[in-house]
Amino acid sequence: DVKVTQSSRYLVKRTGEKVFLECVQDxxxxxxxxxxxxxxxxxxxxxxxxxxxxxxxxDIPEGYSxxxxxxxxxxxxxxxxxxxxxxMYLCASSLQGQDIFYNEQFFGPGTRLTVL
Amino acid sequence: xxxxxxxNSMESNEEEPVHLPCNHSTxxxxxxxxxxxxxxxxxxxxxxHGLTSNVNNRMASLAIAEDRKSSTLILHRATLRDAAVYxxxxxxxxxxxxxxxxxFGKGTHLIIQP
Numbered sequence: 001d002v003k004v005t006q007s008s009r010y011l012v013k014r015t016g017e018k019v020f021l022e023c024v025q026d027x028x029x030x031x032x033x034x035x036x037x038x039x040x041x042x043x044x045x046x047x048x049x050x051x052x053x054x055x056x057x058x059d060i061p062e063g064y065s066x067x068x069x070x071x072x073x074x075x076x077x078x079x080x081x082x083x084x085x086x087x088m089y090l091c092a093s094s095l096q097g098q099d100i101f102y103n104e105q106f107f108g109p110g111t112r113l114t115v116l
Numbered sequence: 117x118x119x120x121x122x123x124n125s126m127e128s129n130e131e132e133p134v135h136l137p138c139n140h141s142t143x144x145x146x147x148x149x150x151x152x153x154x155x156x157x158x159x160x161x162x163x164x165h166g167l168t169s170n171v172n173n174r175m176a177s178l179a180i181a182e183d184r185k186s187s188t189l190i191l192h193r194a195t196l197r198d199a200a201v202y203x204x205x206x207x208x209x210x211x212x213x214x215x216x217x218x219x220f221g222k223g224t225h226l227i228i229q230p
């Protein structure tokens with residue numbers, strides 16, 4: 001069974017802390033994505049990557065950075081967490097295709113992050 | 117992403133077919149129509165996608181209007197496990213810059229009655 005796993009389901013951090021959210025996929029997918037989901041705002045793309053060490057900004061990259069050192073792992077980093085980064089964070093992966101957003105995306109279960 | 121319009125919620129009985137509509141009147145000729153669903157406390161899950169012809173897979177069928185301005189996701193025999201929020205999306209081709217990825221709107225909250 002194909003899988004995208006995220007390091008934590010729930011996380012509580014303090015304002016100013018550096019936060020690492022890890023995502024691992026076992027499907028040998030080229031593309032990986034980080035979204036956040038907030039009530040009333042739907043899903044918003046933070047960053048994505050189409051290859052190892054490659055990263056591209058999504059719609060809302062401010063306050064975040066990413067790292068992709070290995071094909072199966074894509075990390076989201078909050079350099080200095082703030083209360084407005086309290087959200088559900090979703091990782092996804094997909095195969096390379098005719099366009100990066102056209103192929104089926106497989107999502108992880110999400111990490112609910114609370115910043116106090 | 118091109119805009120889509122879906123009903124906020126729909127209700128159906130278990131073991132009956134469900135037809136979930138989506139309007140996308142501004143769709144372009146190259147836009148694919150994707151459907152995802154999100155079960156409670158889970159990440160979204162791909163359901164089906166199509167371009168012009170109707171599509172079937174093990175989860176559902178997708179009926180696309182001839183003018184492509186609307187589509188309908190069909191669950192042939194709903195079960196309680198199909199209770200979820202269903203999203204109709206038209207992903208934009210990536211052209212660089214700040215990308216939107218999959219833009220999920222509010223979707224349709226499907227309620228299944230036993």
